[in-house]
Amino acid sequence: MYIIWAMAIRLVAFDLDGTLLDTLDDIRGAVNYALSAWEIPALDRNTMREYVGRGLRNALLRAVTESGVKVDDSDLPLMVDLMMSAYRRHPSTHTVPYSGIPELLKAILQEGVKIGILSNKSDELVKRIVKDILPDIPFSFVMGQSDRFPLKPNPESLYGAMETVGADRSEVIYVGDSEVDYELSENAGVKGIIVDYGFRTRKELEAKGISGTLSSVEALKEEIFRNFLKN
Helix, strand or coil: CCEECCCCCCEEEECCECCCEECHHHHHHHHHHHHHCCCCCCCCHHHHHHHCCCCHHHHHHHHHHHHCCCCCHHHHHHHHHHHHHHHHHCCCCCCEECCCHHHHHHHHHHCCCEEEEEEEEEHHHHHHHHHHHCCCCCCCEEEEEECCECCCCCCHHHHHHHHHHCCCHHHEEEEECCHHHHHHHHHHCCEEEEECCCCCCHHHHHHCCCCCCECCHHHHHHHHHHHCEEC
16 A cells, blocks of 8 residues: 655546547548548558647647648648548547556545546547546546647646646656647646657657656556655
């Protein structure tokens, strides 16, 4: 049984895609649906993995740019609409939690520490997917992209979440899988943990100057409890 340090962590906030859930195949299906309407070749899983992290719209626009196919600017809103309509129809068909994630979340909650989710995906979809895949986990907040806050790595969404649970910077851990998440923790001035089992490899993260990444959910659990919660 773990007990909380005197310098207690009150909140562990998580990125969603590539950190808690493997959502890549559902994202890829929606992006490829939109690309196919302009006869742009479908993206494979590895290529799609490189494009995610800054919101679905940005992932699609990068896919168009990298394809080399000329698409009129006036067509881009329609492409985005096609992608989003496809994703709304199938937001969690192939999505699964990474092995050990439900157990990790429950272990944190058992210590009286709050948990929440911050994503650059649309708020509507984030809430639907979390309800579908992790329905029995009582998150204190589940927040996606909305008009309330700028996208990560701007720290305003995390500050809003911290205010919701009454935590200050010294009481927060933020866990993610990308350079966006690393930048968010730096910008917000909170403890950050970056994993490399999701949408970015260790090599890719190291190329961006991010070291000390964790390669499994078990290693993530050990890091959280060893460094911030004490046996």
